[in-house]
Amino acid sequence: MPDTGGWDLFNTPAAQALPAATKTAMEGVYTVTNGSDVFGTLAAIKWSYVINGRDTTFHISGFFGKDIAYFICEGKQLNGTILLNGYWRKMVSTETGLVHLTINVTAGADILLGPAPVVSQGSVIITGVFGNGPQEPAFPVMLTYNRKLYKGPAPFQIAAHRSGGRTSDLLPVSENSVAMILKTPEFGSTGIEVDVRYTKDSIPILYHDNKLNLREIQKCGLLGPIENYTYEQLSVFVRLIHGEKIPTLREALTAVVYQTPLTFVWLDTKYVGSIKPVQALQKEFIQKAQAAGRKVDIVIGLPGQDQVNQFLSSPGFASTPSLCELSIDDVTKSNALIWAPRFTEGTQNDLVDLIHTQGRRAFVWTLDVPEFITRFINDGHFDGILSNFPSCVAYNYYVQQ
DSSP states (O other), X not given: OOOOTTOHHHHOTTOBOOOHHHHXXXXXXXXXXXXXXXXXXXXXXXXXXXXXXXXXXXXXXXXXXXXXXXXXXXXXXXXXXXXXXXXXXXXXXXOEEEEEEEEOGGGTHHHHTSSSOOOOTTSOEEXXXXXXXXXXXXXXXXXXXXXXXXXXXXXXXEEEGGGTOOGGGTOSSOTTSHHHHHHGGGGTOSEEEEEEEEOTTOOEEEOSSSEXXXXXXXXXXXXXXXXXXXXXXXXXXXOBTTSOOOOBHHHHHHHHXXXXXXXXXXXXXXXXXXXXXXXXXXXXXXXXXXXXXXXXXXXXXXXXXXXXXXXXXXXXXXXXXXXXXXXXXXXXXXTOSEEOOBGGGOXXXXXXXXXXXXXXXXXXXXXXXXXXXXXXXXXXXXSEEEESOHHHHHHHHHTOO
């Protein structure tokens, strides 16, 4: 990710934060009237936030239809003009660079900065420049407001795999880290999937693979199954690829509830054993979210028959929110709220419709190929998609008509 701190105009002390009403009105589907050869013909633009202590940072993201491209910017106003400063990236490659965008007074800033902004087709035009790598932006781009973001009759979850994406995709933070949880709303995620394992002293933590390895962690001298080590040992000696500690499930859920707008957490159980510690944290943080005025669905994932059998043997399983990846019979036996089949089984609209008649939801995993994402959104009846590329899911969902 390039250093975005070099735009002097954006950094001037006179630049001020944007009002909440302005940010809301800016969201929508835009036509790419200049730069479509790089980014595609449409963009879905949406705001997100992250809370750190008493500070809240807002980001505006643009999701494009070509090469899983996106931009992520912060926004300010200066003398009646709206300034957007950040970077762009293509997930199909390592292409990235700086982006400086502007909405001038005569291009809709007067509307957006008004007391009750209402925008219409063509009333807001975003112009600016983008560059390659650390180079000063010089290539023109223009986005023209077209319509509101699509909002379906029922909520749709854009769920990010491994808390936001894979470390191998050259993201600026590590998979299954608190930093990734805080970052993923910028990618368009409304929910996350996290991988849960136990340490030697039975602390639930986030980690995907069954062993410590250089794909996920920096070289440290520790080897072998992660359950061979206590949490203190992992906390002292192990760092994820970008330097973060392996987080506990408690730390991860705390970040979700108190620092992000995320509304869904899929706890993918990567172990066979008691679910009681995870079940207790699930219940605690559902209640904490409610006390904070938020609704966050937290479900225990059941990826295999061993996990289903363990779940069915636990007291109170029928009232424990869960997600089952197996057959519909297993979904019924476990009283799972969500059925989550593999994408390789197809859209399965008849079975998804059956699940809906039972008052349950259906998600599909793990969809990463843009053409498949488009197909499942346009032709499928699923209530959510799990992907390593949530920005691609966000684009395809929000540009629907």
